[in-house]
Amino acid sequence: MAVNLAAPQAGDLHAVPGVRIGVAEAGIRKANRKDLTVVLLDEGASVAGVFTKNRFCAAPVQVCREHLASGDIRAIVVNTGNANAGTGEPGLVNARRTCVALARHLNIAPEQVLPFSTGVIMEPLPVDRIEQGLPAAIADAQPAHWLRAAEGIMTTDTLPKAVSRQVVVDGVTITVTGISKGAGMIRPNMATMLGFMATDAVIDAKLMNELAFELAEGSFNRVTVDGDTSTNDSFVVIATNKAKLAPIASWDGAAARKVKDTMQEVARLLAQAIVRDGEGATKFITVRVEGGKDAEECRKVAYAIGHSPLVKTAFFASDPNLGRILAAVGYAGIDDLDQTKIELHLDDVHVATKGGRHPSYREEDGQRVMKQSEITVRVGLGRGDAVDQIWTCDFSHDYVTINADYRS
Structure with missing residues (x-):
């Protein structure tokens, strides 16, 4: 649905x-x-x-x-x-x-x-x-x-x-x-x-x-x-x-x-x-990346997050295994990225600061957001003033079923 x-x-x-x-x-x-x-x-x-x-x-x-x-x-x-x-x-x-x-x-x-x-x-x-x-x-x-x-x-x-x-x-x-x-x-x-x-x-x-x-x-x-x-x-x-x-x-x-x-x-x-209406989708996710040197590198990071099967399956499970998001930021292709400047929010929940877990972050707060049908992931790069965003969804069991049965 x-x-x-x-x-x-x-x-x-x-x-x-x-x-x-x-x-x-x-x-x-x-x-x-x-x-x-x-x-x-x-x-x-x-x-x-x-x-x-x-x-x-x-x-x-x-x-x-x-x-x-x-x-x-x-x-x-x-x-x-x-x-x-x-x-x-x-x-x-x-x-x-x-x-x-x-x-x-x-x-x-x-x-x-x-x-x-x-x-x-x-x-x-x-x-x-x-x-x-x-x-x-x-x-x-x-x-x-x-x-x-x-x-x-x-x-x-x-x-x-x-x-x-x-x-x-x-x-x-x-x-x-x-x-x-x-x-x-x-x-x-x-x-x-x-x-x-x-x-x-x-x-x-x-x-x-x-x-x-x-x-x-x-x-x-x-x-x-x-x-x-x-x-x-x-x-x-x-x-x-x-x-x-x-x-x-x-x-x-x-x-x-x-x-x-x-x-x-x-x-x-x-x-x-x-x-x-993504095949088998249960979550609609906005990935907003702020503080980039330019919009292109903001999109690189956003797509790295939005394409990660590990991130997408975590969202389906409502599992706040949010290190997966930080990992995606790290492999997005920005060679001179300074991890100590990375900030991560899930909606109103401040998950990571200066490249590490925020002192006030609690897993139950992350899970509360992950259970929502609409979620905003906000990443700060600390490199400039550029901002960009994409929209994506989670991966569910139904995605595999739909595509496995597509021609039948």
Whole structure:
């Protein structure tokens, strides 16, 4: 069960003018499940994406990069159940064939379609089933189908993930709505996840790539479940440019910042939802590292803690074996780290000071915090003023079970 995360309700998700979504059951891997989603964009939308840094990236990731470079995207197609990764040249052919099939139905060019896949790696994509399912997905397309889309892109997720916000800017209501999927094989660079966000704000196309990167950096690139960077990670940002608001040509003005802040909030909540629904997770953990020379070394320490199986299993057991955290700090890769300056807190409990056990620390206080479903680990490095944080979860018995049984 996800940690303090409720399933979104359709009534809480606002339609974004210029976006229609359709979902179908194509039988891509299993029968009787939503597994094919199309997102149809009105002409004039601006689109940008951030993708996995895994060098063994999936065929659809490669095709998306090509198509985004040419611009003018009008449609997105997503299948679940099959990642179309580790499939060589036939995988690229099938990803392009998917684009051609949808483009024919919409009377657009194949290069105006972005394909996405998620699921099992090294299995041939059943592209014929996708082709057969496309008419039903297109016929289903409605502006309000964000929740159906969130359900249609799930794999091992226990519940759909969707967030919507509206903000009034200069008297105009701007909508931001997004969905994500992911529960395991999650490690930033990107952080197996997919994320799609749309707004009706008018944003200069030249800002979109930078915007997608910055949104990902503050959200999906700050989460980790198990330290595995997927072959298919993708995050797409869409501005339909439908709002009756002056175009955003820079992020300097108050109106532009309000729109960007709202988009960042939606991205952060979508990313945190992935961690809260981490495979077998029982704890949601914020790791905040302070006093670094720069943000990069703060992240090094945070990820060392967040990726440690010993730390993660201790959290699952509510066992305050907190020397494991100090050990992770020590091997994070900061060669000139001075252990006598290290401070460690669990929420309000001061665990370690000057590199050793705090005189007032009691194990029962540590265990009290460890039993909570939400915990903040705060590490002070004593090296500077930089601060950064990530979000992660514990490792339970269910994580092993889910991944051992994934293909069965």
